[in-house]
Amino acid sequence: MASSSKDTPGVGKRSLKAPQLRDAAKQNAETKQASGTIRVGLMLIGIVIAAVAYAFPNLSSILNGEKIVDQSSCQKYALMIDAGSTGSRIHVYRFHQCTHLEPVRLEEEELFAQTIPGLSAYPDNPQQAAESLDILLKEAQALVPVQLQKRTPIAVKATAGLRLLGQTKGQDILDAVRHHLETRYPFPIVGGKDGVAIMDGRDEGVFAWITVNFLLGNFDPSPISRHTAAVLDLGGGSTQIVFEPDLLEDGTLPPLPDNDFKYVLNHEGRDYLLYQHSYLGYGLMEARKRIHQQVLDQALEDDLSHACLPRGLAWDYTKGTDPVQFLGAGSFSDCLGVADLMLNKHKECDFSPCSFDGIYQPPIADTFTKGPIYIFSYFHDRTIPLGLPASFRLPELAQLTESVCSGAYLENVTDIALKDELLDRPEWCLDLSFIYRLLSFGYEIPDDRELTVAKKIDGVETGWCLGAAIAILGDNSLRDLT
Template structure:
């Protein structure tokens, strides 16, 4: 499985044992590279070239006798979605041609994955690795919150009291059959609310709010960035493009939060109530998912673990961490190897942590005292959507069989 994400591409080579009632993961080979396919928007062949190292790892990891019956899929996510249909299709065509001409694996798919599948496959991955999907076992499934570069997804199995109203109808419902169970999942993928896209929006919103001043002076001030840190943003208004300097003021977590919370559009009309953010319906976690585990991963993990956070923390503690970083209170991280260096090298750390906290607390309405878990791996397998997508892919292919 090739994960062609917005920030990089990753290969996952899975080995399963099929002698059991459900596939049992025996081994995973994982490697990632940067940048992602979307970085080659005007050079499709260079995009295909960028996957060569990953494809060689796949060849080396699968025995030669099994390569012709080991399926491969390349699934792109929000990075390519944002390029537009024409550019993204040229890249996908170049990648598919490279696989057909040079590599022995039967091709399952080379495509842009639907955002809802991305979220649900991640849900399958986490719950599969936790053992929540074991055949014959009843168990509470965990909710998953994925935060990529361009999009973020939420997936959970709402629990409604018997006799009460059920989930409102709509395309947010994902009916998943796994083993002998039917799962009625809530899912939504928010394109443009991944960390990197949100970061762009948070910076440009300051210009939009003070557009006249920004264009006239060529500068604007931002509370989420370090004092005197400067970044130039191209701003287009009335068919005229101007370079605007965004200058940090290090105003602190509260002031930064005041800017960031505006991007969630909590004031938008809510056609189907209740809504989480951006006018999108979501069953309330406090009422329909009060005693199940919440798993947050990808950038949630990448931002918290270098600063010494445990693998389980409350939403309030995440806000306290953001407050420490935004206060430039770096000495409290002296006990964590490499933490101070990471903070000094990353001018966006205050903004990023404040956004991740606001996404949970303000966006998804997770109470401050609620505990969340984060993980890069569970049982030595990477979290994310790839394992779930691979399990779903198994039934669609003629797999290698030994007699």
């Protein structure tokens, strides 16, 4: 009977003698050792590659002959001080821009701070005016990285408040501010004499236009054609309007007279034809003075009735050294009449059509039919606290104004803080009446047109400051600073 391989040695299995077993074990060990050496080698190579990549992040670009940009140089700051008629405000912006050839991108408004009163409150003490900015400048200095401070530009732009002081006193204050900045702070003043100056009203409006349209993304490359927004700014001493008139039907630019109202702006390689004007003396604080004077001019000898003050209020008003006491009448229609007279709508118009005070303006109803209208500053501060929606039409503002002037609005206020605010400021009816008539009668904005009130867009303050900061960031002198 045949035996199975299981029972018979040497059949079906190969038997290894002791020397053969030792050789096999040795070979196996050598194989494992070689494999381990390879793995360690590969790990070391990986570590070296990672170290090189970390130390030289642009190595692949270098090998390909590409231009290298130091990413640490892409972070930029700009400081803008708005020396307004009622206070001084500082904006500290952080941008991203690797070279001057690429568009600037706003990363964040890192600081917005303000101090009251403004520079114009120190007409006879220029040094005190300059030192009033210290509280703002120290905050900025603590915020901007030390290594960037010597190439972080700063500018001080004074607006209507200093204009109204007169040239000599205003310039003395600006000279003191410049010297204070140059001797106490590391930030370079760019723009030559315009670095610390009374800002031209033209620039104030156009910079505000840049700010709003920049924040709305209207300068971004887009396959969708979007019309730029019009901007209306209401400060304490002046008010500005800027808009880009519609193209004609054949796609060409509309004709605008070659005068101060025409502004050709080149922004990021594209030309924009703008209409602009700044009305000095028609800011809210100046409008109050004008309206009070209008009432005085029309008053009878023994009747100082004031249509724009709350009914029954005896209110002391000081004009120069002669105090007078108005008696409030609280009349919406009569207050509108006073505001209309103050706007000087019937002044001779040298170049028609005109808006008010004899100033040329293409009609919004006919020449700006597509874009949105943004209003801010005191337009915001006098309407939003009273519950006017962020987007509204003029009949809504008229209804609110009538309610405030008649006293009906106050009777229905349940918010104690708001009620105290209304009682503490008797000029609410006056302010709203002026704002309503400035928009409807002065600028002739149609009743069916939507207006958007915006104090901020995407968390960034509207107004001219961001637009001006973008401009100083592009100053060529910054390229020579280290």
